[in-house]
Amino acid sequence: MGKSVKEIAGIINGVVENDNPKLLITGVNGLEAAGKQDISFAIPPYVVECHRSLAGAMILAFGECELTDRPVIRVKDPKVAFATLLEVFRPQLEIDRVVSKYAFVAPSAKLGEKVAVGAFAYIEDGADVGDNTVIYPYAYIGRDVKIGKECLLYPNSVVREKCVLGNKVILQPGAVIGGDGFGYVNQEDGTHTKVLQTGNVIIEDDVEIGCNSTVDRATVGHTVIGKGTKIDNLVHIGHNVTVGKNCFLCAGVGVAGSTTIGDNNTFAGQVAVNGHIVIGSNNLFAGRTGITKNVGDGKQMGGFPEKPLKEWMRREAELNRVGDLLKRVKNLEKLVATLQKD
Numbered sequence: 001m002g003k004s005v006k007e008i009a010g011i012i013n014g015v016v017e018n019d020n021p022k023l024l025i026t027g028v029n030g031l032e033a034a035g036k037q038d039i040s041f042a043i044p045p046y047v048v049e050c051h052r053s054l055a056g057a058m059i060l061a062f063g064e065c066e067l068t069d070r071p072v073i074r075v076k077d078p079k080v081a082f083a084t085l086l087e088v089f090r091p092q093l094e095i096d097r098v099v100s101k102y103a104f105v106a107p108s109a110k111l112g113e114k115v116a117v118g119a120f121a122y123i124e125d126g127a128d129v130g131d132n133t134v135i136y137p138y139a140y141i142g143r144d145v146k147i148g149k150e151c152l153l154y155p156n157s158v159v160r161e162k163c164v165l166g167n168k169v170i171l172q173p174g175a176v177i178g179g180d181g182f183g184y185v186n187q188e189d190g191t192h193t194k195v196l197q198t199g200n201v202i203i204e205d206d207v208e209i210g211c212n213s214t215v216d217r218a219t220v221g222h223t224v225i226g227k228g229t230k231i232d233n234l235v236h237i238g239h240n241v242t243v244g245k246n247c248f249l250c251a252g253v254g255v256a257g258s259t260t261i262g263d264n265n266t267f268a269g270q271v272a273v274n275g276h277i278v279i280g281s282n283n284l285f286a287g288r289t290g291i292t293k294n295v296g297d298g299k300q301m302g303g304f305p306e307k308p309l310k311e312w313m314r315r316e317a318e319l320n321r322v323g324d325l326l327k328r329v330k331n332l333e334k335l336v337a338t339l340q341k342d
């Protein structure tokens with residue numbers, strides 16, 4: 001069912017320009033794919049693209065781009081507004097809150113109210129699952145696991161024994177919580193003896209962990225992922241790591257064991273973090289940064305080993321000039337050789 005531009009503006013706390021009362025918006029879409037009954041959004045550097053979009057209405061920030069050929073809703077943050085409308089027009093699929101007859105739930109496991117358990121999911125003895133949690137087919141919940149309210153565990157996600165998930169935690173397909181940490185003792189004869197991993201993993205509220213990402217259980221004590229942190233696909237968190245609140249870890253990040261990370265840090269793709277170091281809060285690490293030592297607060301870093309971001313970018317620019325400089329040196333050498341002959 002469609003909504004008028006004014007109705008949408010009310011939902012996202014926006015201000016309408018060029019209203020068309022006859023227009024009913026039936027969906028949301030990107031600039032290129034949007035049609036005449038869709039609403040889209042644009043932010044720099046893509047604002048110029050909104051002129052070419054076929055979207056029936058547009059969400060723009062205050063002061064960005066004059067657009068007179070269709071309704072515009074001005075908001076403080078177009079990305080936040082667009083995310084809100086995605087939930088309005090494309091709500092998540094409703095799941096029947098039942099336990100499938102093909103699922104296994106151990107007799108001593110506890111399920112809260114309105115818990116859904118899909119076919120072939122497996123819930124071990126002593127597990128405790130909170131209200132309104134959805135466990136999709138083929139998920140595995142180990143012994144004595146504690147899962148909070150309103151969690152989503154997608155197919156083939158694994159939570160091993162004694163791990164703890166807070167409320168509103170999302171595990172994407174293939175995520176593994178509580179696999180053994182990489183702990184071995186090297187023997188004189190060259191063999192490697194496994195060290196028993198006796199700790200667990202604690203995932204705090206409102207954390208999302210992406211497809212095929214792993215958070216290893218602690219050797220002793222806890223591996224901790226702080227409240228509000230978002231972990232992308234194919235990320236590895238080693239044993240006894242602590243990640244603070246509201247961090248972003250993008251695809252391919254690897255964090256070695258016993259590292260402590262503060263709050264509000266962003267790790268771009270393929271960042272590698274050394275073990276047994278301390279990273280402060282409010283830092284930004286560019287893609288493929290290799291973090292080898294302690295980092296304080298409020299830094300922007302890049303490169304390997306890590307350097308201040310501007311310094312690293314300047315050095316990269318200088319390296320790109322090396323080829324031209326070598327050519328100039330060779331030409332000068334030829335010129336000098338010629339002059340010496342004369």
